[in-house]
Amino acid sequence: MFLRLPGIEALNYWLIEAPAKVTSKQRPGQLLSEGDDSRDITIKRLQAQLAEMAQIMIDNRLMKLLLGISESMAKHSSESYNGGYMSPETDKDTGGDQEVEENKETKMAKQISRKRRILAIGYMLSEHSLEAEEVVNNVDLLTEILLCLPAKSLLRLKSVSKHWLSLISDPQFAFNHTRRNPNSLISGLYVYYKPWVTNERRSISLNGDSKCPTLAFLHRFGEGMTDKLVSSCNGLFLCSNDRKMRYLACNLTTQKCTALPEPRSRSHRSRYHFGAYLAFDPSKSPHYKVVLVSYDDSYLVSPGTFYDIDIYPSKTASWKHMRLTAPPGVSYLRRVFWNGAIHWMSQENIHIRFDVDAENLMGTALPSIPRILSEKQIRYFGECGGDLLLIQTRMCHAMKFRILTMDKDCSRWNVKYWVNLKPVISGILGITSSFFSVLSVVNGANGKDLVLVLAVTGNFVLYNVDCKTLKALPELQPDESHEPGEMTKNLEAYEDVIIGYTAYLPKQLNVSVNLEEFWGVSYYFDENIGTLGFH
Amino acid sequence: MASAPENEKNASAPEKKTLTLKSMINNEEFVVDEHVALQSVTIKNMVDSDCAGDVIPVPTISGEILALVIEYCKNHANPSASEDDLKKADAGIVAKDIYTLIDLVLAANFLDIKGLLEVTSQKIADSIKDLPHQDVREIFGVENDYTPEEEAAVRAEHDWAFEGFP
Numbered sequence: 001m002f003l004r005l006p007g008i009e010a011l012n013y014w015l016i017e018a019p020a021k022v023t024s025k026q027r028p029g030q031l032l033s034e035g036d037d038s039r040d041i042t043i044k045r046l047q048a049q050l051a052e053m054a055q056i057m058i059d060n061r062l063m064k065l066l067l068g069i070s071e072s073m074a075k076h077s078s079e080s081y082n083g084g085y086m087s088p089e090t091d092k093d094t095g096g097d098q099e100v101e102e103n104k105e106t107k108m109a110k111q112i113s114r115k116r117r118i119l120a121i122g123y124m125l126s127e128h129s130l131e132a133e134e135v136v137n138n139v140d141l142l143t144e145i146l147l148c149l150p151a152k153s154l155l156r157l158k159s160v161s162k163h164w165l166s167l168i169s170d171p172q173f174a175f176n177h178t179r180r181n182p183n184s185l186i187s188g189l190y191v192y193y194k195p196w197v198t199n200e201r202r203s204i205s206l207n208g209d210s211k212c213p214t215l216a217f218l219h220r221f222g223e224g225m226t227d228k229l230v231s232s233c234n235g236l237f238l239c240s241n242d243r244k245m246r247y248l249a250c251n252l253t254t255q256k257c258t259a260l261p262e263p264r265s266r267s268h269r270s271r272y273h274f275g276a277y278l279a280f281d282p283s284k285s286p287h288y289k290v291v292l293v294s295y296d297d298s299y300l301v302s303p304g305t306f307y308d309i310d311i312y313p314s315k316t317a318s319w320k321h322m323r324l325t326a327p328p329g330v331s332y333l334r335r336v337f338w339n340g341a342i343h344w345m346s347q348e349n350i351h352i353r354f355d356v357d358a359e360n361l362m363g364t365a366l367p368s369i370p371r372i373l374s375e376k377q378i379r380y381f382g383e384c385g386g387d388l389l390l391i392q393t394r395m396c397h398a399m400k401f402r403i404l405t406m407d408k409d410c411s412r413w414n415v416k417y418w419v420n421l422k423p424v425i426s427g428i429l430g431i432t433s434s435f436f437s438v439l440s441v442v443n444g445a446n447g448k449d450l451v452l453v454l455a456v457t458g459n460f461v462l463y464n465v466d467c468k469t470l471k472a473l474p475e476l477q478p479d480e481s482h483e484p485g486e487m488t489k490n491l492e493a494y495e496d497v498i499i500g501y502t503a504y505l506p507k508q509l510n511v512s513v514n515l516e517e518f519w520g521v522s523y524y525f526d527e528n529i530g531t532l533g534f535h
Numbered sequence: 536m537a538s539a540p541e542n543e544k545n546a547s548a549p550e551k552k553t554l555t556l557k558s559m560i561n562n563e564e565f566v567v568d569e570h571v572a573l574q575s576v577t578i579k580n581m582v583d584s585d586c587a588g589d590v591i592p593v594p595t596i597s598g599e600i601l602a603l604v605i606e607y608c609k610n611h612a613n614p615s616a617s618e619d620d621l622k623k624a625d626a627g628i629v630a631k632d633i634y635t636l637i638d639l640v641l642a643a644n645f646l647d648i649k650g651l652l653e654v655t656s657q658k659i660a661d662s663i664k665d666l667p668h669q670d671v672r673e674i675f676g677v678e679n680d681y682t683p684e685e686e687a688a689v690r691a692e693h694d695w696a697f698e699g700f701p
Contacts (some may be wrong), residue, residue: 012573130676131634131637131638131641132634132637132675132676133675134641134675135637135640135641135675135677136675136676136677138644140644141640141641141644141656144652144653144656145640145656145659145660146660147656148656148657148659148660148661149660149664150664151662152696153660153663153664153665153696155693155695155696156668156693156696157668157671158689158692158693159668159681159686159689159690160668160671160672160675160677160679161672161677161678161680161681162680162681163677163680164677165689212695213695213696215693254693255692255693298581389636404669
């Protein structure tokens with residue numbers, strides 16, 4: 001009895017001194033001191049040993065050292081240690097006479113030492129994984145951690161185990177992930193390179209360190225379906241065949257696609273100002289809509305001008321046709337999905353928007369200043385970081401321009417930045433004036449800075465408007481899904497017609513639930529640059 | 536926040552406004568202001584239901600981790616702290632190795648402190664996001680239950696995400 005209490009006290013002390021974790025498997029409840037005892041010198045020595053061992057464990061996390069210590073400790077403890085907790089059967093022995101006890105002690109020493117060592121080794125081996133396993137076995141906790149990971153990492157971590165695969169593949173998880181990461185950064189673009197000659201698709205990674213995903217997965221739908229990338233929105237993109245009659249909604253991140261049925265209405269077939277757009281706001285709904293807009297100015301058919309609009313909501317998976325009276329003025333070809341509506345402009349300074357959910361068309365007359373120039377003078381019209389942006393220049397070689405942003409209520413354009421590319425372009429590329437095209441406007445790594453992606457005399461550069469810094473991008477990567485043609489070194493921007501780009505946003509996992517499970521979309525595409533080429 | 540009557544019920548405690556948290560792993564004790572400790576929903580429930588004695592035992596959380604938790608609660612109980620200050624302080628608390636973070640996330644989960652759970656989870660995610668999946672498997676002690684063929688198939692589906700990884 002005398003020996004028993006110190007034994008437990010020593011064990012308890014070990015626990016005090018060892019912030020190295022005692023796990024739930026050690027049932028801490030049983031390790032509590034049961035009462036006072038006298039601390040003789042043996043105990044103190046043992047305590048010192050234990051403390052030392054704990055320290056080494058913490059400092060080094062070394063198995064071999066621990067083994068040695070555990071053995072020497074067991075030697076010391078053999079006098080006083082009783083495995084009350086670890087080997088209950090020894091209780092009987094310790095209950096006996098002190099002398100008998102001492103005889104037995106040597107025999108027991110090895111046994112106890114072994115047990116102790118097993119315990120200690122087990123403890124060390126699993127020191128990390130016991131807690132980590134606890135995290136992994138707690139689905140809520142593991143999900144919480146997984147929700148914080150970027151999409152690209154999640155795709156890789158599907159390979160960890162079947163359990164992880166099922167968690168990450170769950171549509172609800174993908175939806176939650178998207179809501180958790182509403183602001184994602186565009187990290188790559190796809191461009192059509194010299195489409196009149198080769199129609200090559202190339203990709204530009206804005207991160208520099210990683211390649212854009214290949215579009216080779218589109219091949220399984222056959223050539224006819226995937227001739228053109230026509231629209232992108234918050235991570236989804238839309239492909240169509242040349243006749244623009246069949247559409248494929250794709251998720252670049254997960255590389256999954258859904259073929260849309262052919263629209264019943266034929267009204268858009270031979271129309272003017274035709275365009276197909278994706279409307280997708282994952283922060284509001286996991287469903288996307290595809291909107292076909294065509295402008296009908298045929299006075300022979302009816303006395304007025306109309307927009308023929310076909311909508312395909314992924315939720316109902318069927319097309320709906322409507323004809324809406326157009327606001328006055330010839331409308332521009334560039335259209336963009338922003339803030340729940342598809343926006344475009346007309347020559348009469350009227351801002352037009354089609355609210356995708358309310359399904360109505362609104363025209364707002366804008367103030368005469370700032371003046372909206374002709375479509376040819378518009379260098380960029382698109383969305384970035386929640387703002388609708390407009391860049392226009394009167395002269396095609398102009399290196400100075402303004403960046404305008406639209407009011408939330410679509411009542412006016414405001415000047416947000418004045419940009420002068422001349423000093424920085426001449427300093428780095430050695431040219432004073434050149435044609436350039438704005439491929440995209442994205443947010444910088446901090447999520448706030450505005451960064452222009454420019455093509456200037458065959459170079460792709462990132463210009464940070466806030467910091468006024470220029471960074472050259474590596475050469476375009478040919479997209480593996482296309483036969484690589486002859487690489488032309490001198491890409492003359494704009495006039496060589498870069499007819500479209502897509503960008504993907506791997507930081508975001510967008511989700512769109514429809515008939516086929518469809519999650520993890522990450523991409524952005526804009527046909528606007530392409531439409532310029534058709535003048 | 537605990538209501539005043541609840542404090543009265545605990546009047547047997549010598550100090551009404553403080554609670555003592557005791558790590559059951561190494562018996563370290565921490566005396567904290569009640570409103571600091573009550574950020575833990577678990578502790579709040581104990582106090583509200585009058586289950587809390589003078590000393591609240593906290594099983595499975597070491598003193599080292601409990602100290603971090605209390606530091607977090609103290610920061611966030613300070614009404615004059617600006618959001619930027621809190622962000623910086625949070626970043627300091629979670630600037631730890633992955634194993635400490637795992638302990639911390641378990642503690643945050645057990646004590647039900649939402650904010651701490653979120654920052655710690657985010658930090659864990661940041662630490663593993665660029666690791667090969669094999670390393671993640673090892674860190675979390677996950678058994679690979681794929682056959683080589685199955686693993687290759689899952690991987691092939693998202694081949695682009697593996698660029699530069701073993």
